[in-house]
Amino acid sequence: MKILVINLMHLGDLMLVTPALTTLRKNFPTAHLALLADKKLGDLVQLNKNLDDCILIDKKGIDDHLPSFVKFIFKIRAEKFDLVINLHRNERASALAAFSGAKKIVGYSKPGFALLFDKVLPNPSIARHIKHGFKIEYVPGSQHQVRSHFDVLQQACGVEKIFDNGLEMWISDETARAAEKIFRDNFGDKKVIAFNIGASWLTKRWLDSYFAECADILIERGYGIAFLGGTMDREIVSGCVQQMRHKDSDRLKIFTGEFSLAVLAGFLDNCVLFLTTDSGPMHVGVARNIPIVTMFGASPVPGFFPYDAKDILIRSPEPCHPCGQHTCPRAGDDNLACMKKIPVAVVMKYVFELLETYGQPAKKIPRVHGAYQCRVVDVT
Numbered sequence: 001m002k003i004l005v006i007n008l009m010h011l012g013d014l015m016l017v018t019p020a021l022t023t024l025r026k027n028f029p030t031a032h033l034a035l036l037a038d039k040k041l042g043d044l045v046q047l048n049k050n051l052d053d054c055i056l057i058d059k060k061g062i063d064d065h066l067p068s069f070v071k072f073i074f075k076i077r078a079e080k081f082d083l084v085i086n087l088h089r090n091e092r093a094s095a096l097a098a099f100s101g102a103k104k105i106v107g108y109s110k111p112g113f114a115l116l117f118d119k120v121l122p123n124p125s126i127a128r129h130i131k132h133g134f135k136i137e138y139v140p141g142s143q144h145q146v147r148s149h150f151d152v153l154q155q156a157c158g159v160e161k162i163f164d165n166g167l168e169m170w171i172s173d174e175t176a177r178a179a180e181k182i183f184r185d186n187f188g189d190k191k192v193i194a195f196n197i198g199a200s201w202l203t204k205r206w207l208d209s210y211f212a213e214c215a216d217i218l219i220e221r222g223y224g225i226a227f228l229g230g231t232m233d234r235e236i237v238s239g240c241v242q243q244m245r246h247k248d249s250d251r252l253k254i255f256t257g258e259f260s261l262a263v264l265a266g267f268l269d270n271c272v273l274f275l276t277t278d279s280g281p282m283h284v285g286v287a288r289n290i291p292i293v294t295m296f297g298a299s300p301v302p303g304f305f306p307y308d309a310k311d312i313l314i315r316s317p318e319p320c321h322p323c324g325q326h327t328c329p330r331a332g333d334d335n336l337a338c339m340k341k342i343p344v345a346v347v348m349k350y351v352f353e354l355l356e357t358y359g360q361p362a363k364k365i366p367r368v369h370g371a372y373q374c375r376v377v378d379v380t
Helices: 010-014 018-027 039-043 066-080 093-098 145-156 173-187 209-222 231-242 262-270 280-287 346-357
Strands: 002-006 032-040 053-057 083-086 104-107 126-130 135-139 192-196 224-227 252-254 273-277 291-295 313-316 375-378
Touching: 002 018, 002 093, 002 231, 010 039, 010 280, 018 032, 018 145, 032 039, 032 126, 039 053, 039 173, 039 231, 039 262, 066 093, 083 093, 083 145, 093 104, 104 145, 173 224, 173 262, 192 280, 209 231, 209 346, 224 231, 231 252, 273 346, 280 291, 291 346, 313 346
Parallel strands: 002 032, 002 083, 032 053, 083 104, 192 224, 192 273, 224 252, 273 291, 291 313, 313 375
Antiparallel strands: 126 135
């Protein structure tokens, strides 16, 4: 039997598919299990021990043209999959699944392509927009994305037993050694807190000045600070660092835009805590077992909280939370009030609580399987 799982979305979305891969492997131990993902995210999944094959599509490159996309569809059809499971409801993934030629096609789908699916399921993790006359009501998702993927496997694929090992990511020994060398060369034996201050939405970003204040406090307590993130985050990280009192400290290092995803994972293994926005790197941190403190403003909590019980999510007190909007429509002092009203003192309270509870590199912390509901703190 040949099974293909499709998820072409962002970093975090792909990490949230990994528990489904574990469950498929356990239920179909002799099947040929393949994953179709975005080429730029290959580091996340190419060494996944549950996969026999990882098929990568260059979404923003060679495959981002109709003739190339059609050619890619024929490449998938040539594999003659028995079962295709689409785990994101966007047009490109829906089309690939619909025209895959598989004997059975299931999962999430856009309406037009759904006609070629054998079974289409709703995704209760994703927000809905319901029209009431001239008004549109935003209704956030009702369960975690991992659980929704399990629903697809049980209701459409004949899976009887769920094997939830949490989020998983494997890296090579060579990458782990390289990441540890970077860590040791920059920090020696210091305890280090990793910062990720970027996010795909402006409304997911805690204030740069707040991150700067947290970094200063931690440096004064003797911790090292490592700013992470992608190339798109360099400007905001630079702006944040310029606001720090200790921006010239030898305990502060900036790696923004410098790491591959695999090296990022290996580096987090050596850190003691991850202070992060709701972002893709947050979910990589979950997979690497590092204690996390995260702040949610516009983000809906039920669908996408960090999937680990030791993590702490601090939620906005604003009545418009969660709005699900990429930019804040409110003006003046109320603009981004959802983030402004999560104070540094509250965040640092929980940072120090996790440091006291764990306080050692993530790779030395025992992983607890089955405990995935993070702690949610409501700011009052």
